[in-house]
């Protein structure tokens with residue numbers, strides 16, 4: 001593996017110093033947190049910028065985190081791998097606000113606001129006509145622009161994203177030749193992105209390209225807007241208000257077992273999918289698995305300074321079955337594409353569709 005991206009990278013540093021500070025102010029505005037939670041948040045912000053990585057407090061997942069440690073506990077935060085540190089940061093955030101006792105999603109108000117500001121007539125008029133495959137695939141890809149964590153400090157990315165890798169024809173061809181197959185989505189964000197993933201899932205089911213669809217969520221709130229089981233329920237209900245009938249069809253698919261919702265503790269692990277446990281790998285080996293978003297991409301190829309010319313297949317050949325990555329670039333990792341400046345890799349202005357078939 002090439003050198004790992006650490007918190008010494010200027011982009012990662014900006015995430016820890018600027019994005020997290022904005023996020024914590026929003027959290028304090030959105031919730032009636034008392035002195036204990038506010039002090040814990042302040043302490044986490046300060047320590048994660050300059051302090052030492054401490055073990056997690058006694059909690060149901062302490063043993064799990066000790067196993068995922070990889071000898072980072074007791075070392076300085078600024079030297080830690082970006083992926084490991086950012087994942088642990090979100091786990092500590094949940095502890096700081098008492099999530100494991102209250103089960104109140106700290107990011108819930110932001111996700112709800114996003115879901116209810118969209119206008120079913122104006123934003124989704126395009127659903128009134130049946131979608132073709134490419135439109136449904138692109139909706140799912142560009143849904144990844146709607147990442148509330150990224151938007152905390154991002155500028156305007158409402159321009160058509162430049163595709164730096166485009167395996168869409170391969171994906172379409174796979175379905176034409178092999179469909180219908182079981183399809184698994186490893187989801188990313190709730191809200192608009194999840195709505196567009198559900199629209200793609202509905203397209204696959206109604207056009208006999210998928211026998212069934214399984215949605216993998218995060219087991220708990222993570223990276224601000226990542227989808228949990230609760231978010232899937234909320235989006236499924238919201239989808240029923242949109243034109244085109246996808247909400248009603250997917251509800252029926254859930255009722256007869258063609259649409260399933262799953263989670264796995266490893267979806268919150270601070271590690272790449274190279275380390276995924278056998279039971280999860282087993283779930284991803286049949287049909288086609290679609291990994292959504294930037295964080296899943298970092299975990300898929302390894303959050304490293306790859307030579308961008310490295311073929312995608314070389315980085316994911318450990319995977320048990322055909323796989324597609326749909327990602328808006330919002331971090332530095334890049335494979336299977338021409339080189340891009342660091343600023344272009346992190347601005348949310350470029351996109352990629354990459355496919356691997358063993």
Ligand SMILES: O=P(O)(O)OC[C@@]1(O)O[C@H](CO)[C@@H](O)[C@@H]1O
Pocket residue numbers: 015086144147149150188189223292293294295296298328330331
């Ligand atoms: O996975 P997503 O929602 O597409 O993006 C997550 C993200 O906003 O967070 C990380 C940096 O904080 C990056 O992976 C990316 O910028």
